[in-house]
Amino acid sequence: MSVARIKEEQGKIVIALEGEIDLENAGEVRKTLLNSLKQKKDLLIDLSAVSYIDSSGIASLVEGLQVARKQKNELSLVSVSIRALRVLELARLDRVFAIHADVATALAAKA
């Protein structure tokens, strides 16, 4: 299971992913993000429990980001590990996503 938990906090949906996200389960992540976005709320993706992510996983996040932007919602990443950040840097997406240290900080941040 790559999606550990979905809950709502302060009107935003927090999706916690976990484990290794590669081609095997990236599809599941994508589906979860797109489903959640149907609620037309902002999304926070908690990556603290993700031990590995590659281009397939990143691609799912990117697709979520694109759909979110189209419907004027936000999608930000939370608790991105050094490894995951490296992958985002390689993809030059580290400046594209809003990245916060933890959920609290993300919720406090201004839109």
Next chain:
Amino acid sequence: MTTANLESGAESGTESGALNFAASLARSFAASLNVDATVKQALASIIQLLETEAGSLFLLDDSGAMLVCRASVGPVKIDGLSVPTGQGIVGRAVAEDRLVVVENAYEDKNFFKAADEKTGFVTRSVLCAPMRVGDKLIGAVQVLNKRSGHPFDGINGKDGNMLQVMANAAALAISNARLADQLVEQERIKRELELASEIQRSLLPLQDDDMPICGINRPIREVSGDFYDYFELPDGTIAFALGDVSGKGMNAALLMAKTASLFRCLGKTIRDPARLLSILNREICETTSRGMFVTMVAGLYEPSTGLLRYANAGHLPPLIKFPDQLYETVAPDAPPLGILRDMHFVDHEINLKGGLFVVFSDGLTEFRYGEEELGVDGLNLLLEYTHNGSLRGRLERVLAELDQGGWQAKDDLTLLAIDDHAAGKAWQREHAPALLAPAEADFLFGLSFPADPSRLKLMRPALEAAARACQFAEDEIHDLVLAAGEAIENIMIHAYGGQVKGEITLAVHRLPDGIMLRLRDFAPRVDTGKIEPRPLDEIRPGGLGTHFIRAIMDDASFIPLPDGEGNLLELVKRRRNAGDAPGNAGNPGAGGPDSKSGK
């Protein structure tokens, strides 16, 4: 024998007339060669001479326990009827090996009435004589109801004697016919074996004295269970194989022919001996009768460099003889082909450096002199003695030494030798890149798995451990595993189009300054012109992986493979601190005078 004689003999009713008849009957029987015709003719003559209404002739079957009716004359046909020895009148005659006379059938408790009830025939009297050739009983002749209505003469009577004489004459004729049949069958088998032997010989490669490889095959019977083959690939590499099929005879010969043909076909496109054996193994497991297997060595030899890569499926270890050194052998690490369907074989790579590589069947090392076997030591000694001359001359001299020295061959003898010394002198370097790994690459491990994304997480820890073993720093290890994962995912998505059944292999080699990965798939060739990373401002999935690979790896290249053989991707990453020798990394104080830290 004319009818006239027959009638005169019969009419005269004298014994001499009957004996003349019998003698001429015996002559004509001796000349006949067809068992069935002989049997029918014999019975007809007997019935006619003895003037009976009916009769039958029984022969013992192969088990000797049943009598089968091979001919019958009269109102009732009982051809094919079986009677156990000892039962009925005919069974008794054979079991007790004597003439049986039953003068009143219905009063004999042994008489089988049911047949009469079914057919309407009324048996009055029966006379039955066993048929004997020498001391061997082969059956019995039975006659029923003299036409005259009289009962048969008793045991020592005229009828009895005549029947016995005729029965024995018939036995002789039948025996001759059977022998003739057997001879024909043996001739046929012999001709078949000769043909099989010819076919096998035609499967052996043509000897070319310009090639640094030579093979010899000496079957001990017409058909051999051993084979060898070799041929040159377009870039000058020589593919070779030697195999030994279990068992003897036609079955072994057919399996040998199949294996040899499959090797020749697969060897033209598959550059990995371990993989070739794996495919061959699966094929043999699926289509060969149980219990048959093939031991085999298959390999690739590059005359231009002396590199040789081979895999061994349960065969005697090849002899590797370096100049001025003792010989080496490497024990096989996999069972023969045909035993386990999903078997992973291992490649061994060596550089012959002017030496000799000899593969042989146990027919060679089991050459016997009295109690002593030649063994590998003996072979090595012989190779030392016969040091000079052409490769073929050398091998032939080895065999000549054995033959002339009084050594006995015990089995099919097959051997295949590669002489790198000769190649070193004779061959020009060809242009094609060697598909054998460079000599300084140290093969760490290989993985083979289906193109199923669920396998990625199984591959990652192994590769991570390998990268650590190659002294990469932690962040480099993560990058390497990421790049490899991306490359594999690309294969799954693009080469196999999402089909999870395809096979992917990953070979990991340690380099002095880093690591080399070789990824193989077996899908139709990918047009490398189409693989370009997407520009990053197009934020879209796909293409991103390729970008990762090129950003992380130092070299990433497709090595073109012959059609139908899939794709090979070679990825190389060098350590950031590659100036240090392995073992010194991360230990700056211990570095030697040439070590550098950082690039």
